[in-house]
Amino acid sequence: MRRLGNVPFGYKLIIPYVVCLLLAVLSVGMFAYTHSVNSLKEKTRENIQGTLRQMRDNIRYRTDDIERISSMLYYNYGLQNALRRYEQGWYSYDTMTRTLMPALDNLLNYTASNIGLSLYLRNDAISEVFYKDSEQNSLSSIKRYEIYHLKRIEQEDWYTGLNLAKQPMGFSQWRQITQDEAHGNISLLQRLDDIQRLKEIGLVRINVQISDLLNSVDYRKIGEYSMLTVLGADGRMLLQSSPEAGAVEAQGSSAHWLLLTEPLDGLGWQLQAHIPNSLFDASASKVRRMTLLVCLVSALVLSLLGILVSSYFSRRIQKIVASLNAFRDGDFQRRISYSGNDELAQIAAAFNRMGTNIEELIHSNYVANLQKKEAELESLQAQINPHFLYNTLSSISRLAQFGDTAKLHTLVQELAKFYRISLNRGEIQTTVAKEVEHAQAYIAIQGIKYGKRLSIYYDIDPEALEYTTVKLILQPLIENALEHAWFGATIAIRLVVEKLDHTIVFKVIDNGVGMNGDTITQIFAAEGPKIGYGIRNVDSRIKLHAGPGYGVVIGSRPGIGTTMQITIPCRK
Structure with missing residues (x-):
C-alpha cells in the first residue's frame, strides 16, 4: 500500500477521467436525442402555425373585402342626402334610378366574390326591390341586390337582438340570420347612419357563402393525414378539411394528436390544425438509433479503461472533492489526511496549508474591517x-x-x-x-x-x-x-x-x-x-x-x- 501511495498522480487520474467522460457521453447523447426530437417538433409546429396564419390572413382578406363594400355604402354621402327626401312620385323615382340603384350596382361590381346585398331603409318613400322566392339561396345565382323597408324586419328576433338604437354609429357584426345557416352562408350586418344628422337610417346586410370565405382552408397545406377544422363562436364545426376517414382513424385517438389553433378575428371563429404525433416517430426513431449506437460504443470503450484502476484511488479523489465542496459551502476547517508521498498527498498537504492560511486571513480581515467600520462610524457621529x-x-x-x-x-x-x-x-x-x-x-x-x-x-x-x-x-x-x-x-x-x-x-x-x-x-x-x-x-x-x-x-x-x-x- 505504501508503494501504491507513491504511484504518480497521472495513473490515478484514469478512473475519474473515465467516470466523467462516461457521464459526459451519456449526457450529451440524451441531450442530443431530446434536443433533436424537440427541435423537429418545434420546427414543424412553427411551420404549421405559419401556414395557419397565412390561412387566417387569406380569410381576413376576404372579410375585409366584404367590409370595404359595406364601408363604401356607409360613407356614401350622396346616398345619405338622397335618403333624407321622403317625397313620393318623381323624387322617389329620381332617388332610385340616379343614386341608390347605381350605387348598389357599383358595389356588386367592386368585388369578384359572389355576394348578396340587402338594404333595409326607414324611408318608406323608396320603392322596394326584391325577389319573390325568399327561400331560395340568393348566392346560388348571379350577384344581386335587394331593397326593403325596415319595418319588414323590425319584429324579427335577429333584428331586435341587434338593438341598433343602443349601438354606436357604424356598428357592424358578422352573424348567421334567417336562412344563412341552412344555405351555408354568413352575413355582415352594419348599421346605416346619416352622419351629418347623427341618425340611423337603415341596415346593410351583405351575405356570402362560408365556403367562399374558407376556400384557403386545405389540409394538404399542412401535411398528410392532418386535419383542419373551423369552429364557430358556439363551438359548432363549420368546416372540416381532412383525408378519408379511414386514414385519419388509423392515426389513433385524439390524445395522439398535436393541436394548434389560430383565432379568426372579426368572425369570432377558430381555425384548428390536428397533426398526428405518428408523423414525428419515423424521424425520432432514426435519431434514437444513432444516439444509442454512439453511446453504447463510447460506454464500452470507457468501461474497459475504468476496470484497470482500483476504487481505492476513487475514494481519495472523492475525499478531495468533498473537502473542496466543504470549502465552497464556507467550512474552512475541513482537512485531508493522506499517507504516502505521491501527487495526491502533496495536493492534500498544500490543501491543508491553504485552509489554515484562509482561516487566518479571513479572521484578520474580518476584525480589521469591523474595526474600520466602527472607527468610521464614531468619526462620523463625532x-x-x-x-x-x-x-x-x-x-x-x-x-x-x-x-x-x-x-x-x-x-x-x-x-x-x-x-x-x-x-x-x-x-x-x-x-x-x-x-x-x-x-x-x-x-x-x-x-x-x-x-x-x-x-x-x-x-x-x-x-x-x-x-x-x-x-x-x-x-x-x-x-x-x-x-x-x-x-x-x-x-x-x-x-x-x-x-x-x-x-x-x-x-x-x-x-x-x-x-x-x-x-x-x-x-x-x-x-x-x-x-x-x-x-x-x-x-x-x-x-x-x-x-x-x-x-x-x-x-x-x-x-x-x-x-x-x-x-x-x-x-x-
Missing part, C-alpha cells in the same frame, strides 16, 4: 455640528439677562431632552419614536430663537414609530434648512414620517429658497468643494448600517423649496 451647544448656551445667557424665565425654563428642558436622547447610553441605534422626539426637541429650541418666523408641521405615521433607526439623522437636515433655506422673513418646515412597504421614509420639506441640480450633485460628490456636510454625514451613516440602497435623496427647485428624503429599512 462630527455632528458641535457649535449647536455653544449657540444654545448663548441663547440661555441672553434669556437669563433679560429675565424671560418662562422661555429660559423651556429652553433648558428641551436642551436636556435633546442631549439625553443624543447620548442614548452610547448606543448607535435608536427607535423612530425617539428620533422624532429628538428632532422635536431641537425644533422647540430653534422655535424659541426664531419665534413666529418659524412654522413647523408634523405628519407622523404611528406604525413607523416602533422600528429602529440610526440616531441623529433628522436634526442635521432640519438644521440645514434653518441655516440655508430662508427666503424672506419667514420659513415653514414640514416633518413627515411614514412606513411604505418594507421601508421607513423621513421627509424634511421647506418652502425656502431651494437649490439647483449642480448644488445637489456637489453635496454628494466625492471630489470638489465640500458643502452640505451634515447631509452627507447622515447619508454616509445610513449607508454604513443599512447598505447602498438606502440613504438621503434631495429634490429641490429654486424659489419653490426643498424636500430632503431619508429611506431606511424596516427593522425592529
